[in-house]
Amino acid sequence: MYCNKLPDKPDDRKKIWDKVDNMARANSLWVTAYGTGCGAIELRPLHTSRFDMERFGIAMRPTPRQADVLIISGYLAVKTLKRVIRVYEQIQDPKYILALGSCTINGGMYYDSYNTLNILDRYLPVDVYVNGCMPRPEAIIDGFSLLMSKIKAGKADGWKHYMENLEYYRENQKKVIHNWDLPDYNW
């Protein structure tokens, strides 16, 4: 049922239309509608008339296949990590991760929990962190604008880093997920 081939290493050659591509990517960020923790509650107001994220071209997609951004919204439990890996790897390149809240940076208030990850960057490549517990919708919009400027500058290359260092990430992921029953790569 699964394709066991690992993904190719990303092509790093510069192309003449890279700038146009990056402008389009930055102005059309589609987010996977998947809340991993309590921070997802702060994403809802972004749809409303008060904050209105659609004016920046940001939209929610109900399937990872059509998304560009994965938001890790707050604490990430080991059980959720398994699902997040599947979702992240199903997103087509280029893809970005926006991490919300202190929990993704250092564990936050769950720093000594037995099943919450403390430093997200060891398991998945994070492009932009938004700190706070919880970050207000304004802070999330600020995080998005930072992500946009990184994409425009061609520096949001967490996905390339993930592809190039897949063994490192896999090793860390397998350290915490004891019943690892995922394929080599979740196409």
Place this chain on the structure above:
Amino acid sequence: MISLVMSITFTALAALVWGLLLGGISRMVTARIHGRIGPRLTQNFIDLWKLFRKKSSIHHGTMFWLAPMFRVAGAIGVLVLVPLVVGNTVIVNMSFSGDLLLVVYFMFFGCLGMALGAGDSGHPYAVIAVSRGLAQMSSYELSFSAVVLVLAAGLRTLSIEEIIMAQQDGILSWNLFRYPFATAAALITLLPMQMAYPFSIVLAPQEIPIGPPTEYSSRFLSFMFSGRAIFGVAKLVLFVNLFFGGASSWISLLFKTFLLYMFPIFVSTVFPRFRTEQSIRFLWFVPTSLAAIDLLRVMI
């Protein structure tokens, strides 16, 4: 032959641009109704470019590949069979070679291709959406066929060009005023054709995440977006030709299609979604009965 190919290419590209612009306007209008600012007018073009340039590293079989092509081919097929502007001899395409029945048949070609592709993707939500979509399609096909019967019986022709020519004696000769109930029925069937609420049971993002295109990504999706934009314009042009007197100039065509496009948007933003059986029951009874009133008037 070369001029025909050039003419079809130009028509398809123009319809793509107009369809994407209409889509942008619809997103802006919807946002304003919600009290939001909304995206920019060119947002759909940006989305399309981004999708086209995203990597596509997965596929699920031959039909999965072919479905977006079917969608675009079906859309262009409808567009080239419909006359665009009355009396225009430069961009004629193939509007002389098919009648209304062929166009109605072609309108479902893309949907059937999409159904096969979605089935090939193997995603359970896609399959649910396809079964919903085909059920709904067969119900509004019935009402739309009744509308076509009214036109055929009333005007004694199935040729779209003759239907347009019969409406050229002032506004009151438009089929909108000649057959008001059939026009109302046709406008109701336009809602499920455009996948507008309350008939949006196929895409239904909150129930069955996005439906048939769940597994489609990147370039596949960009083709489907293009197909949808072109198909939307083709349907609008067909409706303008059938009920609103056709278009005497390009500006009139743009204006009429624009006004007609606003109808599903305004209905869409204020209605919630029907359940599948409610939608099918509504489409079987309400528009079909409306068309039947005009059919009786014509027959008697």
